[in-house]
Amino acid sequence: MKILYYIVGxxxxxxxxxxxxxxxxxxxxxxxxxxxxxxxxxxxxxxxTRHWSDTSALQKEIENSRILRARYDSLGHKKSAETxxxxxxxxxxxxxxxxxxxxEKP
Numbered sequence: 001m002k003i004l005y006y007i008v009g010x011x012x013x014x015x016x017x018x019x020x021x022x023x024x025x026x027x028x029x030x031x032x033x034x035x036x037x038x039x040x041x042x043x044x045x046x047x048x049t050r051h052w053s054d055t056s057a058l059q060k061e062i063e064n065s066r067i068l069r070a071r072y073d074s075l076g077h078k079k080s081a082e083t084x085x086x087x088x089x090x091x092x093x094x095x096x097x098x099x100x101x102x103x104e105k106p
Contacts, residue, residue: 028077036072036080040087043068047103048095062103 043065052058065088072081093100 027075028079032077033080033083036077036084037087039068040084041091043084044088044091044095047099048092052099058102 047058047061047065050061069081069084069088072078072084089100089104092103
């Protein structure tokens with residue numbers, strides 16, 4: 001009977017570990033991906049809420065946002081980097097489509 005308990009326990013443990021396999025391999029969790037989304041939106045709000053009379057200042061702020069994204073790339077968190085980009089661009093595009101086209105340019 002004890003052997004049955006050990007087998008059932010092992011099956012449950014393996015099931016739980018296999019469900020977390022992708023997260024454990026690349027180090028990204030759902031919370032980290034959600035944080036990237038929030039940071040992307042916050043970076044976009046910094047750009048949206050300001051009136052940009054000088055395009056060089058706007059480009060500098062966009063570059064600062066790209067530096068934030070690069071942090072995820074340097075850690076190897078591709079999904080978080082993609083989520084940051086998506087939230088950043090879509091937030092700007094939703095509020096100001098013209099500025100959104102400017103931000104989308106590489």
